[in-house]
Amino acid sequence: MREIKCDACHHINREGTELCESCGKPLVEKQQAEGKETKKLLNMRYDGSSRRSMTYNKSVVDRVWNFFSSVKVGVTLIVITLIASAVGTILPQQMYIPQNVQPEVHYKDQYGLIGQIYYQLGLHELYSSWWYMILIALIGISIIIASIDRVVPLYRALKNQKPTRHTTFIQRQRLHSKTDDVTDADKHTFISNLKRMRYKVTEDNGHVLAEKGRFSRWGPYVNHVGLIIFLLGALLRFVPFMYIDDFVWVREGETVVVPDTNGEYFIENKDFIIETYGDSEEDTRFKEALENQSGPIAKNFQTNAVIYRNVETVVGAEPQLEKFKEDSILVNHALKFDGFALYQTSYQLNEFKSMSFIIHETNDADETELASFKVDLTNPAEEYQLDNGFRVMIDQYFPDYYIDDGEPRSQTKNPKNPAFVFLVYPPDSSEPEVSFAGIGRNVDASGENQYKVGLQDFEVRDVTGLTVRKDYTLPILGLGGIIFMIGVIQGMYWQHRRVWIHPKNNGLWLAAHTNKNWFGIKKDIEKAIMKTNINMVVDQEQEEQELQKQQEQNK
Structure with missing residues (x-):
């Protein structure tokens, strides 16, 4: 890397440095055609320190670094992610559709061709897709590289704050003034007033630097740290150990394993309770509103549940359950245990539990029972040996029966509208009769x-729908949000203000700079020079703008 030596103080600077890190003298600048020194104000961003992305451009690593350090690249990645996120809200994500339906069927039936395309493109699981996670990761990489690329020169610039600065550095600050005759008393008064305004004053051989609010310069980078932590928390949601969001149906009287607990926890639905408006005398005040509704409105639905823990540690052995916790799960009251939380989110009333059938002769008007059998709809047997020598086999089972192009099918796996195709073997017969039976349907196939x-x-029986959630990323997301807001406040409500006093013969030159709020630093200087002979600083940028405006008007 080429080094640049300052001809004023002989300090060795890195390649790409615009202002000497020691005295502040401009190192590289364009001269005017007449050979006169330019009066252009200094670029005080990072006090002219060099940035890696502006200096190195030889290897592949340099090009990758320069690419991700670009603010345009970062903004582009954020815009692409926002557009993708917006597309994900056009139709509900798969986690928000009914749990008992097939996604490909649901999107096609509910939204037609658009829904089918939406599903085929994988947009129904957008936020867990690999390419969306890559976008989030790229944003994080861009923030990290852009922050390092800028925080290093900023650190060097703030570390090398010295009272003694080159004359050109003082003269070409935005706020500048010259005073020819200044007494020591005036200078002392000025410095004392700055100290009272909480400026940190550093002196060196008559040169003075008064500074306050330096910490505010770190505000944007504190923002970046908070944002990186937040993005890390978002990515950790795709790690099963850190974040679980699942769903389980539990029927009354049934004990099932809690999803994503590796068989360690089970839940029993002891009782499901639902209360609707209109059931009590207090609800009479809603009578008029309730009459306009097509059906009953749930006021409260809850599950009285028991959590069991499997104490059997041998893999493949029958679980040995011991009671772990018992509580009621309501809409706004989750049942929490061992980092998990069960939320009441859905229910189904009057789901079929079992169906009893009888066999009688076709021509028997009285339907005299010859044999009967009972089918457990949760776990139907394949074959039933009946009295009088009858034998029945279940050839096909449709839990949620409907007709599609003349063929019987099932919409879901839940027994909402059960129907069967039975093979009935009469006594002493090896040839079965085929019968179709369901709610309100009895068809003789032949x-x-x-x-x-x-x-x-x-x-x-009633069925309760519970959301199973485990979220260790919330503290990480919360920490990232808090750090981000600290950075916002840090950079928004404070400014880095600097005032230089440069002795010149019997007088002094005054210069000032701030990263923002120039009006505020002018007011500070105005208060500090009261009752002194020091001249007020002039805004050279404003003067230049007014001069250009006058020249344009004269033309």
């Missing part, structure tokens, strides 16, 4: 059956 299968009775 039209020549001697025996008929008819529905006798059924049992129903």
Whole structure:
């Protein structure tokens, strides 16, 4: 790397440095055609320190670094991610559709061709897709590289704050003034007033630097740290150990394993309770509103549940359950245990539990029972040996029966509208009769059956839908958000203000700079020079703008 030596103080500077890190003298600048020194104000960003992305451009690593350090690249990545996130909100994500339906069927039936395309493109699981995670990771990489590329020169610039500065550095600051005759008393008064305004004053052989609010310069980088932590928390949501968001249906009286607990925890639905508006006298005040509704409105639905822990540690052995916790799960009251939380999110009333069928002769008007059998809809048997020598086999089972192009199909795996195709073997017969039976349906497949299968009775039960959630990323997201807001406040409500006093013969030159709020630093200087002979600083940038405006008007 080429080094640049300052001809004023002989300090060795890195390649790309615009202002000497020791005295502040401009190292590289364009001269005017007449050979006169330019009056252009100094570029005080990072006090002219060199940035890696502006200096190195030889290897592949340099090009990658320069690419990600660009603010344009970072903004572009953020815009692409925002557009992708917006597309993900056009239709509901898969986690928000009913849990008991097939996604490809749901999107096609509910949203037509658009829904089908949406599903085929994988947009129904956008936020967990690999390319969306890559976008988030690229944003994080861009923030990290851009921060390092800028924080290093900023650190060098702030570390090398010296009272003694080159004359050109003082003269070409935005705020500048010259005073020819200044007494020591005036200078002392000025410095004392700055100290009272909480400026940190450093002196060196008559040269003075008054500074305050330096910490505010780190505000944007504190923002970046908070944002990186937040993005890290978002990415950790795709790690099963850190974040779980699952769903489970539990029927009354049923004990099932809690998803994503590796068989360690089980939940029993002891009772499901639902209360609707209109059930109590207090709800009479809603009578008029309730009459306009098509059906009952749930006021409260809850699950009285018991959590069991499997104490059997041998893999493949039958679980040995011991009671771990018992509580009621309501909409706004989750049941929490061992980092997990169960939320009441859905329910189904009157789901079929079992159905009883009878067999009678087809021509028997009285439907005299010849045999009967009961089918457990949760776990139906394949074959039933009945009285009088009858044998029945279940050929096809449709838990949620419907007709599609003349063919019986099932919409879901839950027994909402059960239907069966039975093979009925009469006594002493090896040839079965085929019968179709369901709610309100009894079809003789051949039209020549001697025996008929008819529905006798059924049992129903309620089913509760619980969301299983485990989230260790919330503290990380919260920490990132807090750090981000600290950075916002740090950079928004404070400014880095610097005032230089440069002795010149019997007078002094005054210069000032701030990263923002120039009006504020002018007011500070105005208060500090009160009752002194020191001249007020002039805004040279404003003067230049007014001069250009006058020249344009004269033309």
